[in-house]
Amino acid sequence: MLRSVAVVALDRVAVFELGVLTEVFGTDRTDDGFPGYRFTVCTADGGPVRAASGFGITPHADLGPVDEADLVAVPAHAQGYQVPTPVLDALRRAVDRGAYVFSVCSGAFVLGAAGLLDGRECTTHWRYVDELQRRHPAARVRCNSLYVADGPVLTSAGTAAGIDACLHLVRQEHGSAIATRLARRMVVPPHRDGGQSQYVEAPIPATPDAPTLEPVLSWLMGHLDQPATVDELAARAGMSPRTFARRFRAETGTTPHDWLTNQRVLLARRLLEETRLSVETIADRAGFPDAAALRHHFARRVGTTPQGYRTTFRDRTPVR
Numbered sequence: 001m002l003r004s005v006a007v008v009a010l011d012r013v014a015v016f017e018l019g020v021l022t023e024v025f026g027t028d029r030t031d032d033g034f035p036g037y038r039f040t041v042c043t044a045d046g047g048p049v050r051a052a053s054g055f056g057i058t059p060h061a062d063l064g065p066v067d068e069a070d071l072v073a074v075p076a077h078a079q080g081y082q083v084p085t086p087v088l089d090a091l092r093r094a095v096d097r098g099a100y101v102f103s104v105c106s107g108a109f110v111l112g113a114a115g116l117l118d119g120r121e122c123t124t125h126w127r128y129v130d131e132l133q134r135r136h137p138a139a140r141v142r143c144n145s146l147y148v149a150d151g152p153v154l155t156s157a158g159t160a161a162g163i164d165a166c167l168h169l170v171r172q173e174h175g176s177a178i179a180t181r182l183a184r185r186m187v188v189p190p191h192r193d194g195g196q197s198q199y200v201e202a203p204i205p206a207t208p209d210a211p212t213l214e215p216v217l218s219w220l221m222g223h224l225d226q227p228a229t230v231d232e233l234a235a236r237a238g239m240s241p242r243t244f245a246r247r248f249r250a251e252t253g254t255t256p257h258d259w260l261t262n263q264r265v266l267l268a269r270r271l272l273e274e275t276r277l278s279v280e281t282i283a284d285r286a287g288f289p290d291a292a293a294l295r296h297h298f299a300r301r302v303g304t305t306p307q308g309y310r311t312t313f314r315d316r317t318p319v320r
Contacts, residue, residue, distance in 0.1 A: 003038065004039075005037045022041075032185075072091060092114050100153075107155075121139075122139050123156065267287075268282050272306055
């Protein structure tokens, strides 16, 4: 049973991510029937640390409570910080004795430095997934997940995804009814559909990056609603289909079909955000044969349905 929570705050700790952990586990709601926790903010030496915003944070204790906590959490912190060895040792001991170890956003790098991600599935903010995989090649980084639980190790994506992961823990330890009531109390959804791909900044490029094929790619960007075969594109580029396909992969890193599908999905995302066009109309404007094809490719690349994506971003959708 989850009764005690220790949060390890490092120098330049991210305030929101620390606040997420404090809101879920450090706020006393026992009078309203919620479970209570012994909640402790710890630092390596028990002294203050700086928040990423520049002000100081005074902890409750040094690392002592970490050795007894049922959950040890590491919020995000500034990159390039050398994690103290006692912190890494304490995290390893926590996993060895069966405690949960939980990172929010870039806190995953601390778990990686402790060797806790090796052989495990994990995630972090989409901006950092490539770097996390590079630093820890033995980890199985899942770039599209809001959070990942692998044994006692739980990792979450950026910022608000920490709330999703916290509610997952509450649901696992105390049941769905408590987790749902807590989500309602915090005015957040008890569960979010889809992955973090729907939040990745992926604007349609103004100009292609591949200079040799730039005229062809520029034409494609202006005609995404029209069908285009490799033979037709190769003719437009003045190349044989085989040479064109080889040059295309060399300069864009993917196949013509995959590149074109991705651009059509990006256009669909923009139309879902900025218009109230039907999914069928958006499919036509983005060059998909029908709405079913749009839904198929959208789900594969964004991790949710077109309607789910629109619902998530509906507050930013103007009436047209």
